[in-house]
Amino acid sequence: MSELRLQPRSSGIADVAGFRLNGAAADIRGKGDDRLDVALIVSDAPAASAGVFTRNAFAAAPVALCREVLRGGSRVRAVVANSGNANACTGERGHGDAERMQALAAEAAGCEAGEVFVCSTGRIGEALPMDRLGRGIALAGADLGSTATHGERAADAILTSDTRRKVATARVMTAAGTFTVAGMAKGAGMIEPGMATMLAFLATDAMVAPGGLRKALGDAVDTTFNAITVDGDMSTNDTVLLLANGASGVRPAGGDLARFREAVRLVCDALAEKIVGDGEKITKVVELLVGGAASRADAEAVARAIGNSLLVKSSWYGNDPNWGRILDAAGYAHAAFDPARVALAYAASAKHKPVPVFAAGTAAAQNKPRWKKIVARPRFTIRLDLGAGRHAYRLLSADLTEGYVNFNKSE
Amino acid sequence: MSELRLQPRSSGIADVAGFRLNGAAADIRGKGDDRLDVALIVSDAPAASAGVFTRNAFAAAPVALCREVLRGGSRVRAVVANSGNANACTGERGHGDAERMQALAAEAAGCEAGEVFVCSTGRIGEALPMDRLGRGIALAGADLGSTATHGERAADAILTSDTRRKVATARVMTAAGTFTVAGMAKGAGMIEPGMATMLAFLATDAMVAPGGLRKALGDAVDTTFNAITVDGDMSTNDTVLLLANGASGVRPAGGDLARFREAVRLVCDALAEKIVGDGEKITKVVELLVGGAASRADAEAVARAIGNSLLVKSSWYGNDPNWGRILDAAGYAHAAFDPARVALAYAASAKHKPVPVFAAGTAAAQNKPRWKKIVARPRFTIRLDLGAGRHAYRLLSADLTEGYVNFNKSE
Numbered sequence: 001m002s003e004l005r006l007q008p009r010s011s012g013i014a015d016v017a018g019f020r021l022n023g024a025a026a027d028i029r030g031k032g033d034d035r036l037d038v039a040l041i042v043s044d045a046p047a048a049s050a051g052v053f054t055r056n057a058f059a060a061a062p063v064a065l066c067r068e069v070l071r072g073g074s075r076v077r078a079v080v081a082n083s084g085n086a087n088a089c090t091g092e093r094g095h096g097d098a099e100r101m102q103a104l105a106a107e108a109a110g111c112e113a114g115e116v117f118v119c120s121t122g123r124i125g126e127a128l129p130m131d132r133l134g135r136g137i138a139l140a141g142a143d144l145g146s147t148a149t150h151g152e153r154a155a156d157a158i159l160t161s162d163t164r165r166k167v168a169t170a171r172v173m174t175a176a177g178t179f180t181v182a183g184m185a186k187g188a189g190m191i192e193p194g195m196a197t198m199l200a201f202l203a204t205d206a207m208v209a210p211g212g213l214r215k216a217l218g219d220a221v222d223t224t225f226n227a228i229t230v231d232g233d234m235s236t237n238d239t240v241l242l243l244a245n246g247a248s249g250v251r252p253a254g255g256d257l258a259r260f261r262e263a264v265r266l267v268c269d270a271l272a273e274k275i276v277g278d279g280e281k282i283t284k285v286v287e288l289l290v291g292g293a294a295s296r297a298d299a300e301a302v303a304r305a306i307g308n309s310l311l312v313k314s315s316w317y318g319n320d321p322n323w324g325r326i327l328d329a330a331g332y333a334h335a336a337f338d339p340a341r342v343a344l345a346y347a348a349s350a351k352h353k354p355v356p357v358f359a360a361g362t363a364a365a366q367n368k369p370r371w372k373k374i375v376a377r378p379r380f381t382i383r384l385d386l387g388a389g390r391h392a393y394r395l396l397s398a399d400l401t402e403g404y405v406n407f408n409k410s411e
Numbered sequence: 412m413s414e415l416r417l418q419p420r421s422s423g424i425a426d427v428a429g430f431r432l433n434g435a436a437a438d439i440r441g442k443g444d445d446r447l448d449v450a451l452i453v454s455d456a457p458a459a460s461a462g463v464f465t466r467n468a469f470a471a472a473p474v475a476l477c478r479e480v481l482r483g484g485s486r487v488r489a490v491v492a493n494s495g496n497a498n499a500c501t502g503e504r505g506h507g508d509a510e511r512m513q514a515l516a517a518e519a520a521g522c523e524a525g526e527v528f529v530c531s532t533g534r535i536g537e538a539l540p541m542d543r544l545g546r547g548i549a550l551a552g553a554d555l556g557s558t559a560t561h562g563e564r565a566a567d568a569i570l571t572s573d574t575r576r577k578v579a580t581a582r583v584m585t586a587a588g589t590f591t592v593a594g595m596a597k598g599a600g601m602i603e604p605g606m607a608t609m610l611a612f613l614a615t616d617a618m619v620a621p622g623g624l625r626k627a628l629g630d631a632v633d634t635t636f637n638a639i640t641v642d643g644d645m646s647t648n649d650t651v652l653l654l655a656n657g658a659s660g661v662r663p664a665g666g667d668l669a670r671f672r673e674a675v676r677l678v679c680d681a682l683a684e685k686i687v688g689d690g691e692k693i694t695k696v697v698e699l700l701v702g703g704a705a706s707r708a709d710a711e712a713v714a715r716a717i718g719n720s721l722l723v724k725s726s727w728y729g730n731d732p733n734w735g736r737i738l739d740a741a742g743y744a745h746a747a748f749d750p751a752r753v754a755l756a757y758a759a760s761a762k763h764k765p766v767p768v769f770a771a772g773t774a775a776a777q778n779k780p781r782w783k784k785i786v787a788r789p790r791f792t793i794r795l796d797l798g799a800g801r802h803a804y805r806l807l808s809a810d811l812t813e814g815y816v817n818f819n820k821s822e
Contacts, residue, residue: 058742058750089738089750091772124735125774236739310721310811311819318820324535327500328647331469339469339500361502363536400721402813408722409729 002174002259006266012167012184014151017205018044018247020144023157026136028084028122028129036157038136041079041201042109042144047245049076050213051117052221054238060088061098062118066239072114074210079201079241080105081119081158082133083186088236089125097128104134108141119199119239121186122160155184158199161407162186164278168270170263172206174256179206179248181263187275198225200240200271206260207246216261217242224268228276228396229307240268276396277379281403285379286316287350291392292343292385298335299393302386305333307397316399321346321371323357330384341387346374354383413585413670417677423578423595425562428616429455429658431555434568437547439495439533439540447568449547452490452612453520453555458656460487461624462528463632465649471499472509473529477650483525485621490612490652491516492530492569493544494597499535499647508539515545519552530610530650532597533571566595569610572818573597575689579681581674583617585667590617590659592674598686609636611651611682617671618657627672628653635679639687639807640718651679687807688790692814696790697727698761702803703754703796709746710804713797716744718808727810732757732782734768741795752798757785765794 013019023036051070053063069076080101087094098118106113120128140157144150155165169182183202208216221240242264252260276285288307293299306312309329315322323344331339340361345354356364357371374380424430434447462481464474480487491512498505509529517524531539551568555561566576580593594613619627632651653675663671687696699718704710717723720740726733734755742750751772756765767775768782785791 055745056739056742057744057746057748058738086735089735089769089772089774091751093773124739125769236742310815314816314819317816320820324497324500327469328467328535331467331647333468334466335468337468340502358500358536361500362504363500400816402816404721405725405728405811405813405816408725410726410731410733 002172002256004170004172004259004263004266006270007169007171010167010169010182011148011151012155013041013182013201013203014146014148015169015182016180016203018245019203020044020146020150021154022140022144022150023153024136024140026082026132028082028133030129036153037083038133038140039081039154039157040105040108040137040140040144041154041203043077043243043245045245045247046075046077046115047243048208048210048213049074050210050217050242052217052240054236056236058089058236060086060120060237061090061094062087062120063237063239064095065098065102065118069114069117075115076117076243077111077115078105078109079117079119080137081199082136083158083160084122085120085126085128086122086124086237087120087128090127093127097130100130101128101133104137108137117241119237121158121199121237124236158184158186160186161280162278164274166271166274166278168267170266172259172263174250174252174259177248177250179204179250179252181267183267183271185271185275187278198238198275200225200268202242202264202267204244205246205248206244207251208244208260212257213242213244216264219261220265220268223394224265224272227394228272229304273396276398279398281401281407282398283378283401284316284399286397286399287381288395288397289350289381289383289392290386291383292387292389293391293393294336294389296391296393298386299391301333302330302335302384303393303395305329307395310400313397313400316375317401319376321375323363326382327358335386337386337388343385343387345383346371347381347383348374348377350381413583413667415581415583415670415674415677417681418580418582421578421580421593422559422562423566424452424593424612424614425557425559426580426593427591427614429656430614431455431557431561432565433551433555433561434564435547435551437493437543439493439544441540447564448494449544449551450492450565450568451516451519451548451551451555452565452614454488454654454656456656456658457486457488457526458654459619459621459624460485461621461628461653463628463651465647467647469500469647471497471531471648472501472505473498473531474648474650475506476509476513476529480525480528486526487528487654488522488526489516489520490528490530491548492610493547494569494571495533496531496537496539497533497535497648498531498539501536501538504538508541511541512539512544515548519548528652530648532569532610532648535647569595569597571597572691573689575685577682577685577689579678581677583670583674585661585663585670588659588661590615590661590663592678594678594682596682596686598689609649609686611636611679613653613675613678615655616657616659617655618662619655619671623668624653624655627675630672631676631679634805635676635683638805639683640715684807687809690809692812692818693809694812695727695810697808697810698792699806699808700761700792700794700803701797702794703798703800704802705747705800707802707804709797710802712744713741713746713795714804714806716740718806721811724808724811727786728812730787732786734774737793738769746797748797748799754796754798756794757782758792758794759785759788761792
């Protein structure tokens with residue numbers, strides 16, 4: 001019987017056997033500071049890989065290059081990433097720069113250019129400072145390692161307006177041995193469907209074929225990174241990568257493969273929750289559980305209408321249990337349901353007993369003091385049953401604050 | 412040859428022959444103040460009518476009643492409206508209250524209950540204070556008139572978080588005589604597709620059959636009230652009504668009927684612009700002109716993605732010409748276009764020469780000083796050509812401010 005555990009402490013990908021990594025300061029932003037902004041992750045052996053990318057029509061140059069790498073056979077050796085500049089909307093020059101970045105990373109990692117994934121995040125529409133970036137890649141490559149510090153430096157180097165490092169590690173103990181799945185991510189702004197200005201790199205030392213990786217990653221992304229929203233904006237650079245180098249010698253099959261998939265999902269979920277919790281200037285995270293829908297699409301549409309409503313999000317910021325705005329948002333989601341059968345409840349968490357708010361067309365006003373206490377929490381759960389079927393959707397959202405607007409009013 | 416003019420000054424529906432109206436203070440909000448909050452509009456003769464309503468699944472009780480009135484034959488005598496309480500999500504009791512409100516207004520107007528449209532706007536989920544409302548309706552009915560003051564009191568009585576009265580009047584001079592189209596509206600928050608917490612009442616003394624009214628109103632609403640956005644929220648109570656009592660004796664036909672339709676559109680457009688310009692705590696209005704789309708739906712999807720992007724709206728607030736965020740939003744609208752053919756420009760208005768910002772995949776950075784001047788204006792125009800076809804869409808949007816969040820964080 002295998003056992004799966006999310007580790008209480010994580011050093012990100014440094015926790016996975018056969019990977020070395022590092023972060024370096026290349027002054028990508030041109031501010032003359034020593035902020036870490038280039039990450040290099042190298043697998044000692046060729047790794048199988050899978051990726052999920054933004055569906056934005058203005059997908060950035062590095063996204064196009066990652067897709068090419070996957071088409072090239074999916075055996076990879078490295079990931080290079082920079083923060084501070086997205087290399088998006090940069091035309092032909094941007095594509096050339098992404099290729100040059102790939103070649104520089106291949107040199108630092110000692111592999112072929114076609115074996116390197118390339119990711120960028122940051123400001124849109126400006127050319128990458130290739131000289132400084134090249135020095136940063138060389139610096140990172142000169143001191144690759146697998147200590148906690150190495151893992152943390154790499155994880156820090158991809159952050160933009162994030163205030164906290166985002167890493168997670170899961171261990172699976174099987175009869176054939178133990179393997180690890182770990183990851184690092186960046187989030188903050190532009191967080192919405194089809195992912196967001198969001199990079200997440202996962203690595204495992206399990207031996208899993210590309211098909212198995214694709215399935216595990218696709219399923220996990222769908223219910224985690226794609227089910228969070230901060231501001232409803234989806235970026236040009238969203239990328240989630242999963243690399244499997246087999247260094248543990250364990251090739252999970254049957255129940256162990258299911259456990260592998262669950263480990264990938266758990267790591268994605270932990271990173272997604274950290275992304276929402278560190279959304280730009282938010283003060284609280286709200287879990288929306290929409291159930292009783294006629295279809296999953298209906299449940300998702302209702303959850304997103306609520307989770308992206310400026311009026312709802314503003315009321316969360318004010319600790320105001322404004323259920324009228326929640327129902328109003330549900331009402332314009334174009335989902336099929338009978339308003340008279342809708343039931344709304346607040347709960348301290350998904351595991352706590354829900355407190356009824358609205359049912360059979362009217363409010364349970366006597367519960368108002370209890371709602372107010374729940375809504376004042378830094379994290380709480382809203383349950384909305386549409387009474388129209390058996391489908392459900394879970395979305396993590398956040399409040400909208402004056403700080404967000406102030407932070408984003410200029411760059 | 413007929414001539415159409417939007418009047419420089421308007422007293423709203425008081426400008427239309429054969430209509431009397433008034434506003435009264437009924438303390439609907441229960442604050443003990445003398446704010447006007449009940450409006451009554453009465454046509455001396457039965458008027459043909461048309462209406463457009465919210466598509467929100469939680470459509471409020473008065474909306475259901477208005478639909479019934481229209482089904483009953485569309486000859487009406489009065490409109491009664493209150494602000495401060497939306498009578499939405501109020502269950503069976505709410506429907507009974509809306510009917511009682513209709514009966515009270517019929518009594519005050521001296522007509523049948525089935526000849527009265529009923530509208531409410533304000534807080535969701537609380538029962539109407541029927542005693543106070545009844546006194547307000549009687550008060551308004553006791554002093555109906557057609558002076559400017561009467562028109563203004565009625566227009567003021569429907570406002571909620573609006574800071575300004577919203578009225579507009581158009582006059583059409585034809586060979587057969589002159590007729591008038593005038594209206595009053597309320598907007599402020601929850602402004603988005605399929606209308607918003609938005610009420611608009613239009614009246615005309617032209618003689619037009621219900622079919623002609625429906626066509627004129629439907630077309631006008633589509634390109635005016637449905638093409639504005641403040642916060643992306645659509646309310647439970649949105650209602651636009653058009654009443655035609657024929658008091659001018661003019662029955663427009665042919666070119667004059669086209670002129671009538673244009674007058675309805677002009678009045679709707681003027682009211683819609685006033686609604687956006689008075690959006691909750693906004694500091695600027697932005698006109699989005701999306702063209703070159705493969706379909707109107709594509710053009711609209713791109714315009715709405717931009718006009719509702721929190722990042723874009725925050726940058727407008729900061730006078731920041733952040734074109735990267737605009738392209739990013741266009742990119743996630745699921746519209747068909749080739750990013751390399753997209754051209755973006757800023758202009759002082761739709762009539763001013765556009766200043767190129769982005770074309771053929773790269774930014775026209777040399778124009779930056781000119782963009783910055785345009786974006787600092789209280790109203791400016793963004794032109795986005797998708798290079799994919801001949802369809803277009805115009806959307807009026809507004810910036811997102813810290814004031815909006817603060818204003819809406821609690822009620």
